[in-house]
Amino acid sequence: MDARPEAAIQVDVRNVSKVHFSMKGEPLLALLDVNFQVRRNEFFSIVGPSGCGKTTLLNLLAGFEQPTRGELEVGGEAITAPGWERAVVFQEYALFPWYTVVQNVRYGLQRKRVPEAEQRRLVDHYIGLVGLRGFESRYPRELSGGMRQRVSIARALAVNPSILLMDEPFASLDIQTREYMQDELLKIWQSEPKTVIFVTHSIDEAIKLSDRIAIMAPRPGRVEEIKTVEFARPRDPTDLEVVRLAAEVKAWLRQQVFGSRQGEDAARV
Amino acid sequence: MNGAGQRAMPAPADVRAASAGAARADASAPPATAERRAPTTPDALARLAASMVAPRPPAWRRALTRIARLWLLALFVAVWELVSVFGQRINPQLEVMMPPPTAVISAAADLLSRGVLFTHIFASLQRVLLAVGAATLLGVPLGLAMGWSARFRSVVDPLLEFVRPIPPLAWIPLSILWFGIGDVQIVYIIFLAAFFPVVLNSLAGARDVDTYLVRAGLSLGARPRELFLTVVLPAALPHIFTGMRIGLGIGWMALVAGELVAAPSGLGYMINNARTLFRSDYILLGMVLIGVLGLVLDYLMRQAARLAMPWHKGQ
Numbered sequence: 001m002d003a004r005p006e007a008a009i010q011v012d013v014r015n016v017s018k019v020h021f022s023m024k025g026e027p028l029l030a031l032l033d034v035n036f037q038v039r040r041n042e043f044f045s046i047v048g049p050s051g052c053g054k055t056t057l058l059n060l061l062a063g064f065e066q067p068t069r070g071e072l073e074v075g076g077e078a079i080t081a082p083g084w085e086r087a088v089v090f091q092e093y094a095l096f097p098w099y100t101v102v103q104n105v106r107y108g109l110q111r112k113r114v115p116e117a118e119q120r121r122l123v124d125h126y127i128g129l130v131g132l133r134g135f136e137s138r139y140p141r142e143l144s145g146g147m148r149q150r151v152s153i154a155r156a157l158a159v160n161p162s163i164l165l166m167d168e169p170f171a172s173l174d175i176q177t178r179e180y181m182q183d184e185l186l187k188i189w190q191s192e193p194k195t196v197i198f199v200t201h202s203i204d205e206a207i208k209l210s211d212r213i214a215i216m217a218p219r220p221g222r223v224e225e226i227k228t229v230e231f232a233r234p235r236d237p238t239d240l241e242v243v244r245l246a247a248e249v250k251a252w253l254r255q256q257v258f259g260s261r262q263g264e265d266a267a268r269v
Numbered sequence: 270m271n272g273a274g275q276r277a278m279p280a281p282a283d284v285r286a287a288s289a290g291a292a293r294a295d296a297s298a299p300p301a302t303a304e305r306r307a308p309t310t311p312d313a314l315a316r317l318a319a320s321m322v323a324p325r326p327p328a329w330r331r332a333l334t335r336i337a338r339l340w341l342l343a344l345f346v347a348v349w350e351l352v353s354v355f356g357q358r359i360n361p362q363l364e365v366m367m368p369p370p371t372a373v374i375s376a377a378a379d380l381l382s383r384g385v386l387f388t389h390i391f392a393s394l395q396r397v398l399l400a401v402g403a404a405t406l407l408g409v410p411l412g413l414a415m416g417w418s419a420r421f422r423s424v425v426d427p428l429l430e431f432v433r434p435i436p437p438l439a440w441i442p443l444s445i446l447w448f449g450i451g452d453v454q455i456v457y458i459i460f461l462a463a464f465f466p467v468v469l470n471s472l473a474g475a476r477d478v479d480t481y482l483v484r485a486g487l488s489l490g491a492r493p494r495e496l497f498l499t500v501v502l503p504a505a506l507p508h509i510f511t512g513m514r515i516g517l518g519i520g521w522m523a524l525v526a527g528e529l530v531a532a533p534s535g536l537g538y539m540i541n542n543a544r545t546l547f548r549s550d551y552i553l554l555g556m557v558l559i560g561v562l563g564l565v566l567d568y569l570m571r572q573a574a575r576l577a578m579p580w581h582k583g584q
Contacts, residue, residue, distance in 0.1 A: 062484070062488055063488075064484050064487070064488075081487075082484070082487040082488040082490075083488075083490070084489070084490050086488070087488060087489070088484070088485065088488045090481050090484075090485065092481060094479070094481040094482055094484070094485040095485075096482060096485070096486075096499070096500065096503070097580050097581075098503040098504075098506075098578070098580045098581075099580075107486075107489050107491075107499070108489035108490055111489055111490035111491050111492070111495060112490055134310075134311070139579075139580045140580075141580065141582070155489070159489060159490070
């Protein structure tokens with residue numbers, strides 16, 4: 001797929017299948033034979049319609065669930081449990097309502113037994129990085145959605161993960177806040193390089209942010225294609241090349257989900 | 270993002286107008302929008318909002334408004350007084366059947382001056398607090414463990430569900446055989462009444478902890494003990510308080526029932542004793558006190574919950 005040196009590969013997903021159980025206890029194939037590699041400090045997106053298993057895939061990478069078949073490795077070691085090197089940013093933020101902004105950001109550092117003074121320095125740094133100075137002693141319910149997600153990002157970054165796993169982090173934000181957050185995320189990613197694995201259902205978002213995009217299809221959930229996005233950042237969503245790539249991916253996805261006819265219609269538009 | 274405050278650059282003249290202090294305040298402000306004239310610090314916004322609405326009436330004024338809403342209660346007491354005072358002229362039996370509120374007040378003064386009233390109140394309060402305290406100490410850990418571990422729940426649940434439908438009052442005869450008539454026996458009855466709501470609510474609290482919060486804790490490196498103390502316990506706390514409130518309410522009812530049947534003291538005992546003496550004013554006084562004390566206990570419980578959970582929306 002990509003002829004890059006083996007050493008650069010950080011995440012290796014090989015032949016991963018996952019069976020879930022329905023409410024009635026019937027086994028359902030959530031993922032089938034998923035294969036991909038992610039390089040160190042790469043921005044890698046996973047897109048696909050709902051029900052294609054992208055969140056399941058992220059849960060496997062986070063170590064919340066175990067694959068039914070296949071292997072997931074980070075730096076050559078199998079993923080068996082959640083860990084600091086893979087911090088997660090959830091769609092609904094998952095902030096602890098009983099902790100203030102500072103206490104939320106400090107949570108992982110305390111679990112990591114980081115010395116007090118270092119904790120204070122890091123918390124201050126990351127609260128500044130996500131632009132939340134002045135809100136340190138607020139509780140999450142006193143913040144807007146965009147601010148909550150920034151706390152969640154600061155909390156994940158504070159433990160200094162080498163991989164940031166993001167599960168539709170901006171899906172429940174309004175469009176202006178979402179675009180702003182995308183820009184901020186890119187800035188942070190460029191100032192403190194990390195591997196980002198970014199799940200989204202928005203193809204435009206994936207094209208704006210990513211180095212490569214894994215496109216998934218549903219029933220059974222599988223990775224159908226991996227696209228490389230070559231355009232230089234910042235990317236203009238109205239740029240002809242960008243529009244063309246987005247249209248191509250959308251048409252292809254529509255065909256996967258809704259069948260051939262609509263797919264052809266979409267391609268003609 | 271540390272440049273959030275500078276993103277929307279004001280015109281140069283505005284920049285010069287703004288003092289260095291104001292600029293620093295801006296850096297800590299939320300992401301600025303184009304309109305720079307509007308204040309951005311939370312304090313300034315709060316002041317601006319306050320200037321747009323009518324000032325909040327002073328505390329005594331608000332208290333007065335709230336007292337004025339008690340007119341229906343006042344009307345009820347007044348009608349009761351009139352009916353029983355004038356009714357006695359038509360039917361003298363009413364003096365015993367339904368003494369007026371003024372008679373209840375003089376009964377309170379009478380018992381107070383003899384020093385009996387507080388003895389009964391303290392006896393009852395002591396029992397209920399002891400029993401609900403014990404129900405909390407045992408019930409909360411049991412409920413949390415059951416909510417956290419489905420396996421533990423499936424083992425303990427059948428026993429619990431077998432004992433739970435037996436009304437606490439049905440335990441009275443057996444408990445008298447076990448403990449004799451006295452504090453231990455009544456505390457045991459109240460304990461039984463308060464225990465199950467405490468257990469079941471703690472269970473629900475621990476079982477319904479948001480999966481994402483647990484996962485967030487795990488991915489940030491929380492060990493099982495830390496996960497319990499920093500995620501499960503605070504998440505279950507509102508339910509635990511609800512369980513304690515319900516337990517206290519039901520325990521209070523069980524207390525009076527227990528004291529009515531057999532007790533050496535307490536408000537229930539006072540009522541039953543007054544019945545044998547045909548002192549209906551004491552009976553009514555006891556009933557009113559039971560109601561008022563129940564209200565006070567519940568209020569104190571709610572205040573404790575508010576203090577313990579500053580992040581939680583008021584109940």
